Amino acid sequence: MTPLGNARTLAGKTVLYTGAAGGLGLATSLQLIEAGARVVAIDNDPAKCEELRKAVPQADAARLMQRDFDLSDTDALPAKLEALAAETGGFDVVINNAAMYPARAFEDYSIEEYRKIQRVNVESHLMCVRAALPGMKERGWGRIVNIASITFYGGWQHLAPYVQSKGALVGLTRAWAREFGKYGVTVNAISPGAFPTDAEKIHADPEGYNRYVLENQSVQRRGHAGDIAGTILFLTSENASFITGQTINVDGGWVMQ
Template identity: 35%
Template sequence: MSLFDLSGRLAVVTGARRGIGRAMARALASAGADVIGVSVNLEETGSEVEKDVTAAGRTFEAIRTDFADPDAVRALGAELAGRERPVDILVNNAGTIRRTPAADHSDADWDLVIQVNLHAQFALTRAVGATMVARGRGKVVFSASLLSFQGGITVPGYTAAKHGIAGLTKALANEWAPHGVNVNAIAPGYIATDNTQALRDDAGRSRAILERIPARRWGEADDIAGATVFLASDAAAYIHGTILPVDGGWLGR
């Protein structure tokens, strides 16, 4: 089990306040990592994710950053890259979604989703990843999506961004693998979070989704925990540029 031991490592988890990001932070702390949680509305103290991390005996720091603001993201990257204690694990999970038919999808919605889900991911990873390359080690884990493989319905901006994340994962892996930095992604399936509330509220759509999932249930945020620890750990030392689906079998159907 030492392959999965993250003791002494520092992990940054974006979008950590709730849902998948909170589950990722909790899992990393349970494996021994200290955590910096980042989110636009993250409480300075007393957040649920902070309670999760400290209950596991690890330290937690909250940073509030709006990923829709390019300047704020660049400032965050510079601040993290300049710290005395380096970041060992970067989990790029922050994201947003806008559901509108393509013919009605506004420029504002497109720009917001691409900025938060793709541009910000690259800007932060470029800054933190450069320090990993210089040190000769590090782990980067992106949150991809089933829509990194498929087209989806009424989410053109989100689909474009998540396809971009799949490509970015491979591109960075090609450059950084020789320097001891693993870059991979997790593609969650249909997980019961705020982002999928509209789908779960639509009885017909929810039924159609469940009928295609071999596991016959919506995923829970904690279903992502094992994959997160795995890709952040020494157990994944020879895994580079992979998008790992955690989807109850959806893509295999």
């Protein structure tokens, strides 16, 4: 068994991480770097990217690379990812985290909005995996973690394209796990519960929503980014080398299926 915590469990590994500076991304990026990885952070929020840069210890600053790619531009993205793979020597770990999270009635979404959400939430991640897979095959080792959502289990209104995209990631997790296992590559998904990030700003009554979350959870506290970071660190370690095709709910016991 490989120890977790501060040990350099990912020393020498390169991580491609979309949404790496966001509400759930920043803490994980820092823990991956602490574990010895080089993190290639894809994020288009300048303020959050600056926050991530400042949070990385100076001694580890060289192991953070940041790129501002438009994940909705799926025509240009493959070439950018291939060039990035060539520059870094390939990716050992892919974390597909970036997502759009709009909320409105199904009939109020335009078809183009629907398509853009799928491009960002699904197609861009497919392209990240395509860019990483050749190197993973060559090395006989790889880890892919897709960030899904407990909304896929039902019970939430006005999120149809988002839920559709997260369902696609669960399906891809299983299909990729079956196909890539022979190359030493594991593929798993994490479904976060209700975490207090910017995504919650869509709710008009924050206090009422907070009560609603705690009423549905078994663990009576709100989740924090470290809960997701710890799960990602586990799934990318050797401790999880026999786990693949799974969706792990990190939700304080909201969904029990």
